[in-house]
Amino acid sequence: MTRFLVLLASASLILLVFGLWIPFKALVAQELLEKAWSDSQTQQTAQRPWPWADTWPVAKLELPELGVSMIVLEGGHGESLAFGPGRVFGGERGPLVLAGHRDTHFRHLQDVQPGYRLRVQNQNRQWRQYEVTDVGIVDSRKEVIDTRQLEDDSVLLITCYPFDSLDARGPLRYVVKARPTQQKGPNNAVAIL
Amino acid sequence: MLLTLFANPAARAGFTTSRRLTPKFDARKRLRIAEGVSLWLAVLMMLFVHPLYAEASEGSEQGAGQLYLMNGRSAWQQPALILDSDFNVQVSGMLAQTRLTRTFKNTSDQWQEGVFVFPLPDKATVYDLVMKVGERRVVGRLEPKAQARKTYENAKVKGHQAVTLEQQRPNLFTSRIANIPPGETVQVEVRYQQPVGYRHGEFELRLPTTLTPRYMPGETITEAPKNWRSGWAMPTDQVTDSDQISPFTVRADDVSPQSHRATIALDIESGFPLAEVTSPSHSLYTHIDGTRVSVRPEGDRVLMDKDLIVRWRPESGREPAAAVFQQQWQGQDYLMAMVLPPDAAGPVLRxxxxxxxxxxxxxxxxxxxxxxxxxxxxxxxxxxxxxxxxxxxxxxxxxxxxxxxxxxxxxxxxxxxxxxxxxxxxxxxxxxxxxxxxxxxxxxxxxxxxxxxxxxxxxxxxxxxxxxxxxxxxxxxxxxxxxxxxxxxxxxxxxxxxxxxxxxxxxxxxxxxxxxxxxxxxxxEAPVLTDIDVRWPSQGSEPNSVPSKPGDLFRGQPLVQTISGVLAAGELEVSGTLPGGRRWRTRLHLSHAAPATGLNRHWARGRIDQLMDAASLKGETPNESSIIKLSMAHQVMSPFTSFVAVEEKPLRPTSEKLESEQLPTLLPAGSHADMLRYPQTATIWPLLSALGLAGLMFALAAALRNRRASA
Structure with missing residues (x-):
């Protein structure tokens, strides 16, 4: 009986550690990415945060109302989403589509409301200001993102929904849409200086 | 992976603990040690296996996130239907007859309806549809479009196996397959013919296998949610049927490795000695035997992500400059003539x-x-x-x-x-x-x-x-x-x-x-032949050749005309104006006509196109009834008629549910994805932590109880 309990306890502990390892990794990686991002900006080339990484930082995302800032990685695949939000679509021109895990980097999206600000910095250290215009829930079984139908200057943030679900493979997605704000804020000028 | 690195120290800790448990060497202790060691080994094994498992599931999630379909129980799955295509093409003269067999395999444990939007060659004339279930063959009937839909829907609801084929655009068709039993396959055999292209002394055949997602201009008609569009291509005021012609496009690695592959075989009877057979799209295996050639694309099963183009060229100097084909069908004579104008160069114009x-x-x-x-x-x-x-x-x-x-x-x-x-x-x-x-x-x-x-x-x-x-x-x-x-x-x-x-x-x-x-x-530079006049002998009361008024011809382009009701006797006279204003004239002996098949269908298809053109010239709606009549008489599909095949006996018990699935088409090779599936954006950490915590708490509670009991 004792042995069984020990086994159960250790197995549970291992599960717990594995579970906690994921957000820990997500947290620590962002610190490493900060460095890779500033290197990318100074050298104006994509810098891999660690030599064997499958992805590289492409932008910095800030939600000023929530005091959140994170480095965006290239690609929406599991390898990049583990360390930061991923850029699923977009480049120099056209709409920008970012995805993140609802339980790590993008858990803050549940507090985002229309009217909130959003800032994206590119490799040239230029900030773009956006304002959240829409928050919606879509069913990924029935809908796709048609990037041709999106406005060229819009941003989509995508994460899973509901936020507190244990099911990692649910079909619902939480989508935050933002459009650029008209006047450029003072931060922008500072960033350019 | 990082998880493995993490796993190792824990594993090592396990080993040292088990060694510390071995102070004495009597048999009972030894047994306990063996037990302990094996337990720890089991834990160790789990540690090693877990990262592998995690990696595997993460890997599949990448694909899943982007493209896999899901069923209502929110478990990921690939499309339930696996699609296999087989093109068997027989080219004879200026026409190619294709038997296209599509196999739909239902890999799910539910009854499925498959909906598949696919391209056919732009001048394809569909003339037969057969549904094959096991050994049984159910031959399709041609019915007016609305009626065919009703027949199919009725059969579907009642549980009969059924197939229908509808034309959306002259080169875009929809096939629906109802009641595919779980784990079973249904085959749909479509027969169509297409004219062979002849340009600059070279023959060309094009077999489309996928389509480039089309842009639908105009304002969306349906009241869609303000910003979120569901699916891609909602009907617009300019393209009211856009939802019908916009199948989902996926990448090749997002469908099952067995799906969306085609086997293709071409047999060409050219009628003249062949110099070479080439393809700009695929590598080919060719076997030339005099005037005959058999062609297979390299690799058994070809990915359906680009058109297959096959070109064949006669030996130099043997390029046909004229040809006549004839066929008798239901007591009616059909003739097809091909004439190549001279390669005259005109003055250089600004x-x-x-x-x-x-x-x-x-x-x-x-x-x-x-x-x-x-x-x-x-x-x-x-x-x-x-x-x-x-x-x-x-x-x-x-x-x-x-x-x-x-x-x-x-x-x-x-x-x-x-x-x-x-x-x-x-x-x-x-x-x-x-x-x-x-x-x-x-x-x-x-x-x-x-x-x-x-x-x-x-x-x-x-x-x-x-x-x-x-x-x-x-x-x-x-x-x-x-x-x-x-x-x-x-x-x-x-x-x-x-x-x-x-x-x-x-x-x-x-x-x-x-x-x-x-x-x-x-x-x-300039058309080589204008004001073309074609005179058939013993032409009946009304001219019914297609095309009725040939347009100007450019260099390397032949004149091809098909006519009904003219006997293969006498002479055909073609004349036109060459650059520079000189008149050119040629005569063709019709009695030399070579036998051919499918001329009547080619002619009927041409007449249908003519009726559609005439209507659009006048800005009227096409005369549906005369098109349906023509289509029925020659058993060729038209914009207003569809094929439908229904199995007599119902198969699906009405108590069982029927799922419906849209089969995707592959993204054309070399193009970029425009449509994205929503990525997978949740991790398993809340689940793992919850399980871990629950286990720990249970163990703790049990331990406390044990202690109290022993105390």
Whole structure:
């Protein structure tokens, strides 16, 4: 009986550690990415945060109302989403589509409301200001993102929904849409200086 | 992986603990040690296996996130239906007959209905549909479209196995397969024929396997949620059926490795000694035996992500300059004649050339490279004295120069610079580009030949509106089209050129650009035969040849006409005006006609097209009843008739539910994805932590109870 309990306890502990390892990794990686991002900006080339990484930082995302800032990685695949939000679509021109895990980097999206600000910095250290215009829930079984139908200057943030679900493979997605704000804020000028 | 690194120290800790448990060596202890060690080994094994498992599931999640479909129980799955296609093509003379067998395998444990939107060659005439379930063959009937739909829906609801095939566009069809039992397959055999292309002494056959997602201009009709569009392509005011012609496009690695593959076999009976058989799209195995050749693409099963193009060329000097075929069908005689005009060169005319290039999102990738190369080649053909302009269009049209400019060095340099910087992005608003090109001020010089070169993949849903626009606004201009990409909309390219009184070509890969364009631009110099008059002997009361009034012929282009009710006797006389005004005349002995099959179907299809054209010229709705009559009489499909095959006995118990699935088509090779599936954006950490915590708490509680019990 004792042995069984020990086994159960250790197995549970291992599960717990594995579970906690994921957000820990997500947290620590962002610190490493900060460095890779500033290197990318100074050298104006994509810098891999660690030599064997499958992805590289492409932008910095800030939600000023929530005091959140994170480095965006290239690609929406599991390898990049583990360390930061991923850029699923977009480049120099056209709409920008970012995805993140609802339980790590993008858990803050549940507090985002229309009217909130959003800032994206590119490799040239230029900030773009956006304002959240829409928050919606879509069913990924029935809908796709048609990037041709999106406005060229819009941003989509995508994460899973509901936020507190244990099911990692649910079909619902939480989508935050933002459009650029008209006047450029003072931060922008500072960033350019 | 990081998880493995993490796992190791824990494992090592396990080992040391178990060794510390071995102070004495009596048998009971030894047993306990063995037990302990094996337990720890089991834990160790789990530790090693877990990262592997986690990696595997993460790997599959990547794909899953992007493209897999899901069923209502929110478990990931690939499309339940696996699609297999088999093309068996028999080419004889100027016609190719294809038996296309599609196999739909249901891999789920539910009854499925498959809906598959797929392309066929742009001049395909479908004439047979058979549903095969195991050994049973159910032959399809041709019914008016609405009635066929009803027949199919009835059968579907009642649990009968059924198949229907509907025409959405002349080169786009929808097939629906009802009640595929779990784990079973249903085969759908479609027979169609298509004319073989003959250009510049070379024969060409094109088998489309996928389509470039089309752009649907206009305002969405349905009241959609303010910002979120469900699915792609909702009906718009300009393309009311856009939901029917916009199958989901996926990448090849997002379907099962067995799915969306085709086996293809071509047997060509050319009638003349063959020099070579080539393909710009695939590597081929060919076996030439005199006038016969059998062709297989390399690799057993070909990925259905680009058109297969096969070209064959007669031995030099043996190119046919004329041919006649005849067939008797239901007591009626059918004749088909092919005449090649002489390769006469006219005087070099000064031209005003407008290049219109498609820079919409569907052109992104390899297509844009080809289009840019094509346009640059076009600029190279300009001669002093010519005028030109470059117009690009995506969501909007933009002209490089406000009006055509002379082909002088600095203008050409500016144009080249402009073309080099073209990027593919945005919608395909072709109408705007056509208006801009057609209303633009003319060059300030008289007596210029006005021509337009349209470089596009033709990925639009509003073809007929565009044809109308071309017809009305073109005036003296001629329109030439250049098709781009792995799966261009050949129907659009051909018809736009026909309404524009010009010629068309298609480029399959960048290596081909120069050769294909050289032919087109040399053909564009001037039509080699105009005012064509075709006289058949003993023509009946009303002329019923198709096409009834042949358009101008360009270099390397033959005249092909099919007629019904004329005996294979006497002479056919073809005459026309050569460049320079000289009259040209030739006679063909019809008694030499070679036997052929499918002429009646070719003729019927031509008549249906004629009726549709006549209606659109008058701005009327087509005469449905006469088209249906023609279609039924010759058993060929039309825009208003569909094939439907229904198994007599119902198979699915009505208590069992029927799922419906849209089969995706593959993204054409070399193009970029425009439509994204929502990625997978949750981790398993909340689940793991919750399980871990629950286990720990349970163990703790049990331990406390044990302690209390023993105390």
């Amino acid at each position: 031209r005003e050339l407008q290049f219109v290039i498609d820079t919409s999102g569907s052109m992104a990738g390899e297509s844009m490279v080809q289009a840019r190369t094509a346009l640059l080649r076009g600029l190279d053909t300009l001669r002093p004295g010519d005028y030109f302009n470059v117009i690009q269009f995506n969501s909007q049209a933009h002209a490089l120069f406000a009006q055509p400019v002379p082909a002088e060095r600095h203008y050409l340099a500016r144009a080249r610079h402009y073309v080099h910087n073209l990027q593919a992005d945005g919608g395909t608003e072709m109408a705007g580009a056509l208006s801009l090109a057609m209303t633009m001020e003319k060059a300030p010089v008289e007596a210029l030949v006005q021509q337009m070169v349209f470089i596009t993949d033709g990925a639009v849903g509003n073809e007929s509106a565009l044809f109308e626009k071309i017809r009305q606004g073109l005036n003296e201009r001629r329109l030439f089209t250049v098709g781009i990409g792995s799966a261009p909309n050949m129907h659009f390219l051909r018809e736009a050129a026909r309404w524009g009184r010009g010629d068309y070509t298609a480029i399959h890969n960048s290596g081909e650009v120069n050769q294909a364009l050289k032919k087109l631009f040399s053909a564009m």
